[in-house]
Amino acid sequence: MRILRSLAVVLCVALVSLSATQTFAADKPKPVKPQTRQTQVIRAEVYKKMDAAQKAFEAKDYNGALSTLDSIKAGYEKLNDYEKASLWNMYGATYYTKGDMRAAINAYINVLQQKDLPEGLKNAGLQTLGQLYFIIEEYDKAIAVVKKWMSVMTSPSPDSYVLLAQANYQKKNYAETERNLIEALTIAKTQGITPKENWLALLRAVYYEKKQYVKSAKVLEILVSLYPENGSYWQQLAGMNGLLEKQQEQMNILHGAYRAGLLKSEGDYLNLARLYMVYEIPYPAVRLLAKGMTAKIIKVNAETLQLYAQALVMAKEYDRQIPVLKKLSEMTGESKHFVYLAQAYFQLDKWPEAADALRSALKAKNVNKPAEIQVQLGNALYNAGKLEQAREVFEAAAKNPSTAESAKNWVKFVTTEIDRKKALAK
Template sequence: MRILRSIAAVLCVALATQTFAADKKPPPVKPPTKQTQVIRAEVYKKMDVAQKAFEAKDYNGAITALDSMKAGYEKLNDYEKATLWNMYGATFYTKGDTKSAINAYINVLQQKNLPDALRDGGLHTLAQLYFITEEYDKAISVVKKWMAVMTTPQADGYVLMAQAYYQKKNYKQTEVNLLQALQIARTQNIVPKENWLALLRAVFYEEKQYVKSAKVLEILISLYPENGSYWQQLAGMNGLLERQQEQMYILHGAYRAELLKNESDFLNLARLYMVQDIPYPAAQLIARGMKAKVIKINAETLQLYAQALVMAKEYERQIPVLTKLTELTGESKHFVYLAQAYFQIDKWPEAAEALRSALKAKNITKPAEIQVQLGNALYNSGKLEQARDVFAAAAKNPSTAESAKNWVKFVTTEIDRKKALAK
């Protein structure tokens, strides 16, 4: 409880940059002395019939029994009338007739000498019904009346007002009332409810107070760590705040706790690893995700996997990934990537073969540059005559003419040197 009080205190004090005036309730007024009334035996028997029908889910039977009582309405005392309408309200609401339920609770509250329990329950229920029917101003008005007669502050009342203000897009009053509810919860040693904190997070987000929103999410995670959506939201909030390292740590924690379930979360974490220059975990994560079929094997994911592997200098492991990528897409650039991977491990004939495929593949761009790379692969393979021919072809393109001509001269000299040595 000490920890929870600290958490609530963070919300009520540290998150607030200024003190707001919540809807103040006036001090409770001592009610006038009420005449004690009771439900008479003959009335109770009829109510019991209605109650048993209600418990048996025979709602029409319950209403019929209540209508029978209502026939002698003028003979009922105030307490009996209030109880009658209260039973009507519960039955209508359970049947789904919210409009009739509202009218019933209004009738409860109109009775004289109304017992506190029926008055308080009637006000609270009526406020909730107005909220359900989206009559938010009425809901707020009734909640204020309810809290004005309560001797003990009720956090639920402030939360209900906050929810109504939120629906009206009055985010400032939503915030004010939520903070008041959390303050009451702290003083009464009540654990803040999850939906209270979730609403406060949403309010701060709507107000573009992202630091505060992130703070609330941290508290939600500390109280409800099994809810993976809070980890994801906090990671996203840190992304908005351009705190990528913190974003990575949060998603990493969710991953270790096995709370990441969908492909986008896995790939987002992999990219964050790579941005933070720790590519090996990214490659491992993608591999595990593909094996578990969380990550689909397609051009985008294979290319990301290959990129992580090359950043991690895992060149051998990159080869089958890029081979699969070329098979899937048939695109020239992917054959070039495969050739460059072969370059890294000095497999020149394989690199040359990949580059020949790149020159025949679809969506080819900058063929002359590919020819220069092919000439390089052929030269390193010892195929000097073929290399010179490829460089000569590349020399015809203005973008690569200068470097290709230099290569032609260099390879020609090398060919002549070898011929001379052979003689």
């Protein structure tokens, strides 16, 4: 035979991400269906109707459940206190499930007004009422009810302090929120309970709001150790270390998250690649960027191709750099990207290809310091054995004040080489 159970509501605090604004909201309470049988208290004729109401509730026929409860309420004066409390308790569960929070609140107020209320029903009623006030954002009432609930409990639970903390957080009472959460964590420790994610997430948010970033990072370290499967904690911890200018720690954390398969976004991939390069370990950056582009996590655009090319240069992967820079220069049409391509060819002693890239650079968009590009072109032509062409280019560069001295020296040197070769030919 089923027994009439009190409504129990579990309130959860929403998890946070490291951003400029932090918000929290209660997860919707999940009502536990009221008990339907306690024959020594609830009379048979009342039980029969309550049982029918509960069956309608379980079938999600909430209007049917309310209609049956209304029929019980019609004889309200004849009900004993426990029957009245049980009736209002079931009303509360049904109204909550229908989304009518005000009606649910009124129902639980009526539960608590009954005389000789069993402790279990009283405690559950106060807890639920406090949570419902929280949901409708009446935080002062929520705090008052939760405090009353805690006062009648022999030993307040960690959850009661967390509910109090959440309401105080919404009121921006961060110092009080911190005290509530520390109390919850202390009780949990004495009882051997692992701190819940939402408790620690809220504490992290409090420290962030108070600009106590070192403490916020410490809480994130605990979250990472207890809940390593949640990639957002790794990201937040990395970001916090970046905020604290601990870039090497930031890199190590992101590296660990990447190895664990927890990095999913383009931003995370690019941040980690840049950190590898800052600390002059380009090979992981090359692998990461290649993998990200292949998996389409990283978009192929001018910014990402340039970063990839830079990583390849640092890794001295000059051959692999060429196709990347070709694609980059074709994509943008920018003079500087053709210059980068020419410099890659220089590393491979591919002088004709370097000369072609530099000619393209002089014709491309946004040419910057063309005389310097001419000097590089002259160098490429000289090394390619095109001495007459090289001299013409150096002579053009010599007309620019910024490169006149070096270009004139090159003109003299190349002219000497041309004369020497002519002499040898005779």
